[in-house]
Amino acid sequence: MALxxxxxxxxxxxxxxxxxxxxxxxxxxxxxxxxxxxxxxxAFLTQLAWAKGFRVDRAYSAAVTHVVSEQNSxxxxxxxxxxxxxxxxxxxxxxxxxxxxxxxxxxxxxPVEIESRHRLRVAELAPHGxxxxxxxxxxxxPLLHSNxxxxxxLEDGVCAEVERVKLxxxxxxxxxxxxxxxxxxxxxxxxYQEGLRTLLDLQERNTKLTRQQQAGLRHYGDxxxxxxxxxxxxxxxxxxxxxxxxxxxxxxxxxxxFRRGKPxxxxxxxxxxxxxxxxxxxxxxxxVSWLDSQGLILYQHxxxxxxxxxxxxxxxxxxxxxxxxERCFSIFRLEAQGGPGAPRGWKAVRxxxxxxxxxQFPFALLGWTGxxxxxxxxxxxxxxxxxxxxxxxxxxxxRQNLFLPATSEEEIFEHLxxxxxxxxQRNA
Ligand code: UTP
Ligand code: MN
Numbered sequence: 001m002a003l004x005x006x007x008x009x010x011x012x013x014x015x016x017x018x019x020x021x022x023x024x025x026x027x028x029x030x031x032x033x034x035x036x037x038x039x040x041x042x043a044f045l046t047q048l049a050w051a052k053g054f055r056v057d058r059a060y061s062a063a064v065t066h067v068v069s070e071q072n073s074x075x076x077x078x079x080x081x082x083x084x085x086x087x088x089x090x091x092x093x094x095x096x097x098x099x100x101x102x103x104x105x106x107x108x109x110x111p112v113e114i115e116s117r118h119r120l121r122v123a124e125l126a127p128h129g130x131x132x133x134x135x136x137x138x139x140x141x142p143l144l145h146s147n148x149x150x151x152x153x154l155e156d157g158v159c160a161e162v163e164r165v166k167l168x169x170x171x172x173x174x175x176x177x178x179x180x181x182x183x184x185x186x187x188x189x190x191x192y193q194e195g196l197r198t199l200l201d202l203q204e205r206n207t208k209l210t211r212q213q214q215a216g217l218r219h220y221g222d223x224x225x226x227x228x229x230x231x232x233x234x235x236x237x238x239x240x241x242x243x244x245x246x247x248x249x250x251x252x253x254x255x256x257x258f259r260r261g262k263p264x265x266x267x268x269x270x271x272x273x274x275x276x277x278x279x280x281x282x283x284x285x286x287x288v289s290w291l292d293s294q295g296l297i298l299y300q301h302x303x304x305x306x307x308x309x310x311x312x313x314x315x316x317x318x319x320x321x322x323x324x325x326e327r328c329f330s331i332f333r334l335e336a337q338g339g340p341g342a343p344r345g346w347k348a349v350r351x352x353x354x355x356x357x358x359x360q361f362p363f364a365l366l367g368w369t370g371x372x373x374x375x376x377x378x379x380x381x382x383x384x385x386x387x388x389x390x391x392x393x394x395x396x397x398x399r400q401n402l403f404l405p406a407t408s409e410e411e412i413f414e415h416l417x418x419x420x421x422x423x424x425q426r427n428a
Contacts, residue, residue, distance in 0.1 A: 031067050054105075066094055096120045140425035179224050180220060181215065182212035203217070226264040231268075232254060238296060239270055250279070251275075255368035268351045270353050288330070303329075306324040329352060
């Protein structure tokens with residue numbers, strides 16, 4: 001019943017549709033903080049609140065009265081708010097609330113009164129004098145809590161309405177489809193509108209799939225099973241061996257979450273380089289062909305290097321700038337680690353191979369180590385505080401109009417005037 005108007009709104013080609021006007025509670029305008037909540041959960045909670053007649057704005061503005069976040073500290077949300085205010089050039093003084101206020105309100109079908117337990121701890125808030133380092137790249141963030149079970153009403157099953165929406169056909173289907181390697185929200189949504197609901201539907205109804213999506217579908221189960229550290233290491237060894245055959249002296253470095261000390265991840269990120277600039281050219285295709293001939297590659301597509309320093313500094317563009325390295329997106333066929341007891345002899349694992357000329361290697365390593373949030377903050381810091389452009393290829397000083405070379409990550413931090421943050425502390 002409450003979902004009827006929502007369905008009408010969903011005629012728009014890509015989900016979710018915009019906010020549905022003023023809502024049933026004109027004094028309440030919500031804004032959900034995406035950090036730690038994640039984009040898909042945020043989208044889901046937004047739809048839930050819309051269905052309940054709440055106004056939820058995508059972007060922060062002075063109109064927002066309630067900022068809701070999940071698993072963030074008061075300091076983090078205060079920092080977020082400060083940034084939003086700066087970006088929208090307007091103030092506003094919303095209540096900073098924990099998800100508990102949101103779930104109770106959804107359960108009650110109206111905004112419940114704000115109690116102190118709903119508020120993020122004021123003591124933790126960064127005062128305007130800024131006691132706390134404002135950028136994540138100035139702080140040390142260990143892994144610690146990343147594997148803690150979510151303190152999440154969805155899992156606890158406290159809120160029946162939440163459960164109902166979560167189980168809704170559209171939500172389930174979108175989730176199913178977007179977990180296919182090579183399928184984004186737009187494609188998933190189109191398929192949903194075409195009436196497709198299951199993986200079997202995709203196969204049986206001759207849906208047009210790219211080669212990447214076909215591979216994603218074929219290895220759906222494996223690619224949605226976390227990659228263990230031991231698997232990442234054995235992938236790295238296999239690539240190392242291949243590299244040694246064609247270019248002794250070249251190195252293979254495990255980056256991404258594993259370099260930050262995560263015990264498991266969604267893929268394996270490997271960086272290739274050689275201490276003599278230029279020797280790395282041509283290496284990747286040989287390595288990939290050889291691995292392929294050994295039956296180790298289930299899928300791959302490669303992209304050439306398209307970066308030229310002579311073009312001058314790359315424009316900053318969005319915050320998540322794609323880099324231009326020669327790169328291979330692949331799926332490896334990894335021998336099972338589990339020994340004879342393993343249910344099957346092999347497992348499909350997503351692997352990214354990235355080739356960096358040695359002069360760009362420290363930047364590539366820094367960029368590919370993550371976390372994504374840490375990288376965004378580092379780039380934001382460079383740009384705002386230092387008027388420098390940082391990406392995975394270089395650091396450019398716009399005041400002096402010159403590139404600042406580096407032979408290690410430490411030197412990049414030095415150029416930026418930042419204390420060095422080791423990989424294990426970049427889990428922001
Ligand atoms: P990942 O998406 O692999 O994240 O990107 P992760 O931290 O390793 O997490 P899991 O464990 O696999 O889920 C790793 C880093 O590489 C950068 C990202 O910004 C991130 O910091 N990256 C990724 C790029 O620079 N370009 C890309 O195309 C992909
Ligand atoms: Mn990764």
